[in-house]
């Protein structure tokens with residue numbers, strides 16, 4: 001059995017669903033101790049139980065990543081349970097249906113998207129990075145999106161802008177904390193079959209077909225497509241990878257026509 005994350009303590013936000021849950025399970029299977037954080041405590045607890053049932057180590061923390069108090073709480077829980085923090089995986093994100101063009105997106109929706117998708121990453125780093133430094137270094141993995149790299153005729157402007165900011169922040173983190181042994185990288189997934197996408201896009205077959213047509217690989221992504229890249233970034237295999245923006249999108253952003 002391979003143990004690419006043996007001895008590592010990994011905090012994953014948004015671990016109660018989608019890619020975060022799959023990451024928690026894959027990382028635990030590679031020997032990591034998992035702190036599964038989610039807004040919905042019950043969902044986080046389910047993830048922790050899935051890990052424990054298969055012989056892994058994991059705890060659940062209910063936290064809103066956009067809350068300063070909760071962000072402190074989740075990092076403190078990691079240190080209390082497992083003694084340190086090696087990997088901070090800022091995965092939680094939202095994409096409300098009401099987020100559309102700048103022309104018709106309410107400022108409340110804009111602020112909400114920014115609170116979770118950007119402030120959540122800032123707070124995770126604010127409290128997580130000092131612990132990673134204390135332990136001698138590690139990895140910050142920030143989840144952005146392919147929509148931050150190319151325009152889209154169906155706008156989702158708050159989401160797009162927030163993910164672009166996550167990329168910019170990642171580069172700043174890479175330069176600031178690389179000398180302290182903390183590498184910071186961003187992943188830009190294409191459309192992945194998780195509740196965030198399926199609850200919205202797959203309700204309408206024509207909308208689904210339109211997007212599928214643009215993907216050179218001929219299918220939507222699976223959580224594992226992203227999680228195995230994150231596994232590389234979490235493991236010491238990526239010890240010289242810092243400030244990278246990595247696209248996993250089946251070729252969408254390479255597709256002019």
Ligand code: NAP
Nearest residue numbers: 014017018019039064065091092093145189191192194196
């Ligand atoms: P998901 O299935 O909706 O999972 C995200 C989890 O984060 C949910 O359990 C969600 O809870 C939780 N969450 C939301 N707000 C939170 C908060 N304030 N504090 C803590 N947890 C919170 O989404 P996913 O598709 O796996 O997405 C994971 C990440 O990948 C997100 O950052 C997303 O933007 C990004 N991404 C996704 C896709 C895609 O096609 N799926 C593509 C590119 C990038 P609720 O269910 O209660 O909201």
